[in-house]
Amino acid sequence: MSDKATHPADAPLYPIREVSRLTGVNSVTLRAWERRYGLIRPQRTPKGHRLYARDDIERIERILQWLNRGVPVSQVRELLDQPRTVEVPEPVAGDWPNQRRHLVAAIEALDLSQLETLFNQCMALYPVTTCLTELFKPMVDELEERWDDQLGATLQRRTLEAFLRTRIGIRLYHANLASHGPTLLIGRLPEDQGTLWDLMIALAASQEGYRVQLFDAPLPFSELPLAVERFKAAALLLCSGQAQRADVIRRQLPRLAEQLEVPLGLYGPVARIRQNDLQDSRVTVLGDDPPQAIARLKALIDA
Template sequence: MSQKASPPGDTPRYPIREVSRLTGVNSVTLRAWERRYGLLRPHRTPKGHRLYAREDIERVERILQWLHRGVPVSQVRELLDQPDTSARPSADLDDWANQRQQLTAAIEAMDTARLDSLFNQVLALYPARVCIEKLWQPVVQELEENWGDRLGLTLQRRVLETFLRTRIGTRLYHANPQAGPRQVLVTPMPEADSPLWGLMTALLLSEQGHRVQLLDAPMSPQELNLAAERLGIDLILLASGKAEKTDLIKRQLPRLADQLEAPLALCGPVARIRAGDIGDSRIIALGDQLAEATARAGALLAELPQGRA
């Protein structure tokens, strides 16, 4: 069933930027849903600007429900008007397993052209939090379990790191000037051997509308303190996919948290693994699921005194 355009009259309407803010779906994706799949039909002004009714926003929220449950965007339209959205989609509708296989194969083959195609395609059709939760984080976790110091596997990791550093850095460059006043410093844990978790975290925070300072090389606690002061940081977020060293977790970072004016938080598997070790410190464990962790980071930023904005 196709959706009718929003009726004229006194119905409140919202520009695409506001719909993006309310739903967390960026404007590029909203336009793709409209043009490619007919999922939305906003009202158009005489100059062609899109205006969305409350019903359109509710429809976006229903689309997100199906996407989170594994339904590919190309098959959402026929499900939107079903009264019961609690039923699980059939196995043949779950496209994420297939996309994970494609992404893993491209990484293992170090096929950057294929990586580029997959990266751009999925982020054009899905919100970043869905992409990270369903695609990138599971793939990175699985690969990290197999990656070691073997030459070929180390090269795979470095190729992926360079690819994501370039693509996500470009997105931050364009997004930061339009972002809100809060600044988040995202960086790997001191002495971490990979920036992958920080890169994924930075992409999620940027989509939430935060200004992200991404420093993707590990820094010492002293350097982190200096960076927070000089850059005017509101939140420092350290990311890692492993436990990291005990002395760093139990002694160095708690000391740093006591010295900082901005909150210090951990995300990624390190936050789950080390939650018990930082319970008595000022360090905040945001969790290992990055989509949920960055949502908590956003709530934390919203609670900070306005004087820090």
């Protein structure tokens, strides 16, 4: 791509917020791709606001394709500038699994410095949805399997929760200030052992423009309708990494859904385990993949 824009004068131009909505790449990442890596060069208004043409958006989509194949962002520009006929290579074998292994090793060693480096690197180089799908969720899945019979499991879990609560909490705070989207309440079911699943879904929801109200501890079911009313929430999403008691799933959740005037979604491993128990209820089973769960919930809210 040349340094100077070559867009026709009559071509439509899009502000950064609209480009973020169209591509799923947040504005912070778009600016980083421009300033740090020179991957895109939007036009500027007299006041310095960025304006993107259609070919800029297509270029962003090509950047995402390379990143999703595991190519480091520092190498993407060279690949983008190759002729379009160049065949796209397969992902580097073992790239995402290797990154996950590094993350898991840092957590098991309680190496917060390494964890900080890996987390920041991922969030800077890849879209949030890619980080969640390729790294964070598989990491939590693997760790929860190991934690079943491992000395020090509680220490590792609480350390990771504290780390993510701080980093994701900061992102949620700033995103909520800038967001004009609907409010989403996210909480935990009574027997859930930690906050990993609700933190991941909160990050995915914030990325999609929701204002997120996240509760660290489970609220009594009797107070959840009041929370929905007072926060003017568009939906309530409850999470758990455990199966939960049959009474909670088969009686309390359906009863709660009947009391609400907004959708009630169930997310996390509990949604996969208890799916059949909720087939005839108003509870929406969202699965345990964060971006997919938010997409399903969005369809309900927009309906």
